[in-house]
Amino acid sequence: MTAAVTKTRFAPSPTGYLHIGNLRTALFNVLLARHARATFMLRIEDTDEMRSHEQYQLSLQEDLAWLGLDWQEGPVVGGAFGPYRQAERDSIYEKYFVALETRGLAYPCFCSEQELKMARRAQLAGGKPPRYSGKCAGLSTQEVEARLAQGLPFVLRFRIPQDKAITFNDLVRGPQNFRSEDIGDFIIRRNNGSPAFFFCNAIDDALMQVSHVVRGEDHLTNTPRQILLLEALQLPIPHYGHITLIVGHDGTPLSKRHGSRNIGQLREAGFLPEAIINYLARLGHTYDNPAFMTLEQLAADFSIARLGRSPAHYDEQQLLHWQREAVAHADPAALWQWVSGDVENLVPQAQQQAFLDAVRHNIVFPEEARHWAGVIFADDLALGEEARQAVRQAGSAFFQAAAEAVEHHPHDFKALANDLKQRTGKKGRDLFLPLRAALTGELDGPEMGQLLPLISQRRARQRLAACIQQ
Ligand code: GLU
Numbered sequence: 001m002t003a004a005v006t007k008t009r010f011a012p013s014p015t016g017y018l019h020i021g022n023l024r025t026a027l028f029n030v031l032l033a034r035h036a037r038a039t040f041m042l043r044i045e046d047t048d049e050m051r052s053h054e055q056y057q058l059s060l061q062e063d064l065a066w067l068g069l070d071w072q073e074g075p076v077v078g079g080a081f082g083p084y085r086q087a088e089r090d091s092i093y094e095k096y097f098v099a100l101e102t103r104g105l106a107y108p109c110f111c112s113e114q115e116l117k118m119a120r121r122a123q124l125a126g127g128k129p130p131r132y133s134g135k136c137a138g139l140s141t142q143e144v145e146a147r148l149a150q151g152l153p154f155v156l157r158f159r160i161p162q163d164k165a166i167t168f169n170d171l172v173r174g175p176q177n178f179r180s181e182d183i184g185d186f187i188i189r190r191n192n193g194s195p196a197f198f199f200c201n202a203i204d205d206a207l208m209q210v211s212h213v214v215r216g217e218d219h220l221t222n223t224p225r226q227i228l229l230l231e232a233l234q235l236p237i238p239h240y241g242h243i244t245l246i247v248g249h250d251g252t253p254l255s256k257r258h259g260s261r262n263i264g265q266l267r268e269a270g271f272l273p274e275a276i277i278n279y280l281a282r283l284g285h286t287y288d289n290p291a292f293m294t295l296e297q298l299a300a301d302f303s304i305a306r307l308g309r310s311p312a313h314y315d316e317q318q319l320l321h322w323q324r325e326a327v328a329h330a331d332p333a334a335l336w337q338w339v340s341g342d343v344e345n346l347v348p349q350a351q352q353q354a355f356l357d358a359v360r361h362n363i364v365f366p367e368e369a370r371h372w373a374g375v376i377f378a379d380d381l382a383l384g385e386e387a388r389q390a391v392r393q394a395g396s397a398f399f400q401a402a403a404e405a406v407e408h409h410p411h412d413f414k415a416l417a418n419d420l421k422q423r424t425g426k427k428g429r430d431l432f433l434p435l436r437a438a439l440t441g442e443l444d445g446p447e448m449g450q451l452l453p454l455i456s457q458r459r460a461r462q463r464l465a466a467c468i469q470q
Helices: 020-035 054-066 090-102 113-125 141-149 197-207 222-232 263-269 273-281 295-300 316-329 332-343 349-362 366-377 385-394 396-408 413-424 429-440 448-468
Strands: 007-010 039-042 106-109 155-158 165-170 174-179 187-189 212-216 239-243
Touching: 007 020, 007 212, 020 039, 020 212, 020 239, 020 273, 020 295, 054 263, 090 106, 090 155, 090 187, 090 197, 106 141, 155 222, 165 222, 165 239, 174 222, 197 222, 263 273, 273 295, 273 316, 316 349, 332 349, 332 366, 349 366, 349 448, 366 448, 385 396, 385 429, 396 413, 396 429, 396 448, 413 429, 413 448, 429 448
Parallel strands: 007 039, 212 239
Antiparallel strands: 106 155, 155 187, 165 174
């Protein structure tokens, strides 16, 4: 039986901008929560003071909000289990360090970096996996005190139980087995007093009552350590699932080298949130429905059982496919907002709606809308080379006839074409291509039936007349 999903979370470290990889992790957690009508929580893992910056936290939050991935608990919105920034939770972690130390489950370790490095090297040379030798595990209280009195720096290590099997059922990868002797006593507090990432991460998931953790497989080896810690502290253990990493075309983890951009850059480039969401929801998760879906539909059909176990290949072409779909499905207000910066001084207000209807299937990014706005509403029209050729081929007489026909049918393209067919005897490509070329300067584009009324009789007249003189 699968356990009820009551709370999922996204727990980014604010050490950089939101990118495709960590966004997909956030998205799967949102979809899992929404599918189960559960809570999605945001927690900021900023214990690494050197690398964490508030600017990254703010931009992460801004990106999530822009994508419609809102959180019901976390920074800004609050909740019953805060604070939601780990930097504000030191006193909580301290309590658990003390609890472990008092029970002899954690001990100070004074081994120097140099000593540890040499021990590691020796183990590797002997063909053994490197793990802590346990040198400081048996220090007496007096020995510890003597070292503390000398002011030696120390870390706190968790004393792992002997010969213990750690098993868990990964939500994505199935049964997992680890042995405690392969792990070695690990560091839970660094020598500067800051807690190790997986210590706070595990404690917070337990205290914040997270039921399901979906995260990248790079965290798989942390999981047995976290389970041991939570067991020692008698805290609840969430269900863990580890998703495969996203790889580029060459099979290596996705990075800037593959042309991957962060979310802010994709937004700047004109990608719509729905495009990114539709793409990422399918990157390592299969949906039966190949059509564009809203976040709600994606959540309704989401299932952990459909998360793949092989690496997910990033493909920019797929992202572009979803971008086209997103533009085609965008509601008019959102679409206008998306293009307005580029076109508002060209498109008359009364024609905004008709303009969007005409061009929506021919644009992928706002600058293409700008191009069409120029074609339709600007008085000067520059004909491309191919268009000029089509115009020359049709000849003056054709445009003479077209100029007469447009006087009778200034707004109805079908009627205009029929009339011109009668006048010239031309049909099909020979009729439509030069007409389109003369009126738009291009050989293809939005439907002429929608363009002609927007171009206006005055411009249509002008453009056809210009083609008579060749
Ligand atoms: N702060 C960790 C990261 O960004 C979170 C890992 C997890 O989801 O448990 O990788």
